[in-house]
Amino acid sequence: MATVVVMPQLGNSVESCLIISWQVKVGDEVAVDGVLCEVETDKASMEVPSTEAGTVLAILWDEGDDVPVKEPLVVVGAAGEDPQPALDAAGWKGKDGEAEEAESAAAPVEAPADEPATSAPASSDQPQAAGSGNAGTSPRARNLASSSNIDINAVPQGSGPGGRVIERDVQAVLAAGGTTLAAARAGALPGQGTGLGGRVATADLGKEAPAEAPQAAPFLTSGAREYPGPSTATPVKGIRKVIAERMMHSLASSAQLTYTSTAKAAGLLSLRKKLKGSPEELGLNKVTIGDLVGFAAVKAAAKNTNHNGHLEDGVFTTFENVHLGMAVDTPRGLLVPTVRNASQMSLREFSTTSKDLAFQAIDGKINPDLLAGATFTVSNLGGFGIESFTPLLNVPQVAILGVDAIFPRAVINDDGTVGAEQRIGFSLTADHRVIDGADAARFLQDLVRYIENIDITVLG
Structure with missing residues (x-):
């Protein structure tokens, strides 16, 4: 069955x-x-x-x-x-909400020779709803033909099952120049008219076919290089389209301001070296600089609860627990897995969970529910050598921390000599509607203190 x-x-x-x-x-x-x-x-x-x-x-x-x-x-x-x-x-009405036969392997029912292959009536101002010698047309194909004033009979053979005309077939006719209804009735073909892209218009009817026009030579620059040269056009769709829409919505719906600061990185580098050489059974030898910074950021967000919240529909909700969003670079684009209850985790659990979620996101196997619900987000571009950037809010969140690269900076020692020290940069973007500049400054002060005393922070 x-x-x-x-x-x-x-x-x-x-x-x-x-x-x-x-x-x-x-x-x-x-x-x-x-x-x-x-x-x-x-x-x-x-x-x-x-x-x-x-x-x-x-x-x-x-x-x-x-x-x-x-x-x-x-x-x-x-x-x-x-x-x-x-x-x-199942109550299936077709993907366009209209009753239509399934596009299956069953042989199509052929219409009588004097009737169109579908039940749509023909009129003087409506495209014929059937392709030439095909097994009917889909509703999307008919809608596109109607809105473009294209005679669907200009499609000699559909690419759907059994030769059925579907939307992409009408798009191909449009790309080839298209044929208006009146021109189609007079036997004109796409590409023979004076309309846009060679489209045949009614004004072209009755004219003698013009002599074949000479092919225009490609525009050349100095050195006989073709202009503009090879290019690739890629439709913005799927995850990339969602990212684009969310970023535009983020900028349009919030008052974003970015604050920057730096911290001494000597403690981070020293602790990372110790953990890397620690016994494997402790489960800490794979802890990274990013894990340590993320752990400290969670501590700062838990203390500064106005940074750990959502602003939505005029209601500002702050959370006691920090559910950390981690920006992850994947083959399909930016994804932000959520480390749920990150503020209640030990360093080892935080590191293990973060890596597991990141790998799931990169492999495309992550449950979509784990890509939502974050209350505060960290975006780390330090590994790419970025020293400062402006991260965009993942609304309705009100704060996001950008982690910058570790870089050397000149310093004057207590004895007056000049030296160099390693420092790490931070870029905090906050929604000024609920977070004032002084609030953001206090968050960064706490974060710097946690980072510069990271060996104590991870014990808390």
């Missing part, structure tokens, strides 16, 4: 998933827990397993589609079985 497999809710905060790639096609056999597709949420990439075993009878979405959770994703059943009854039972 055919069964609908739905898009799972991959975390309590996930509302939809973007399909990155299908790992199966119609007709493939799939086992329970077999991978159907790779998806991307607004926070991570992961694989979607099948909850049923059998033959893939229908795939309901295209790569690049944003699929709401709990929506039908594929139909699995016995080979040759009709998937439509299962879709009807």
Whole structure:
């Protein structure tokens, strides 16, 4: 019996998933827990397993589609079985909310020669809803054709199952120049008109076909180098799009101001060296400079509770426990896992948990729920040699600490001689709506004290 497999809710905060790639096609056999597709949420990439075993009878979405959770994703059943009854039972109305047949391996029903392949009526101002010699059109294809005043019959063959015209086929016609309805009825083809991009307009009808225009030579600069040269255009989507939207929202919705300070790093470097050489059974030999700084930052946030809070809808909420967000550089973009209850952890537990979450984020296997709920965030660019930067708030949080590089700075010794000492920089961005400059200064003073006495800080 055919069964609908739905898009799972991959975390309590996930509302939809973007399909990155299908790992199966119609007709493939799939086992329970077999991978159907790779998806991307607004926070991570992961694989979607099948909850049923059998033959893939229908795939309901295209790569690049944003699929709401709990929506039908594929139909699995016995080979040759009709998937439509299962879709009807699930209330499937098509991904555009219109009733449509599943794009399955079943042979399409051919329309009579004198009727369009779909039920959409033709009119003088509406595109024909069928491609030439194809198995019908999808609602998205019809909508795009209608809004662009394109005759969908200009698509000679659809790329969907059974030759069905889908949205990307209409986009291809548009890219080729497009053909207006009136021009299509007169037999004009894309690329033969005087409209934008060679699009055929009604004014071109009745004109004789112009002689083939000479090809324009590419614009060359001195030395016969082509201008502008090779380039790559990449749509901003998935995690990158979410990051862009959140950063713009962060700047537009808060009053951000950044404060900088430095601390002596000799204690950090000395303790790190001791821990690296400590017995392995103590579990401290893998503690990094970043772990020590993060641990100290948690102490500072726990003391300065107005930095450990959320400002949302005019309500400022401060938290007793620090749930630390860690900015992590991953192949898919910036992710911020949350070390929950970081203020209640020992250094060893904090270090182990931080590394485990970072590895999960980099591998794209992290639970999306662990990418939310932070009350204070640390972003460490010191490893890249950055000496100062302006971190952006992860709203609704009201503070974020940027950790800068350790660098040598000249110092005048007590005896008047000039020397050099290692110092580490900090860049604290705070929301001035609830954190005044003096408050931010006190936070940095406490942080500097914790860092310069790190051997005592880790014992607290």
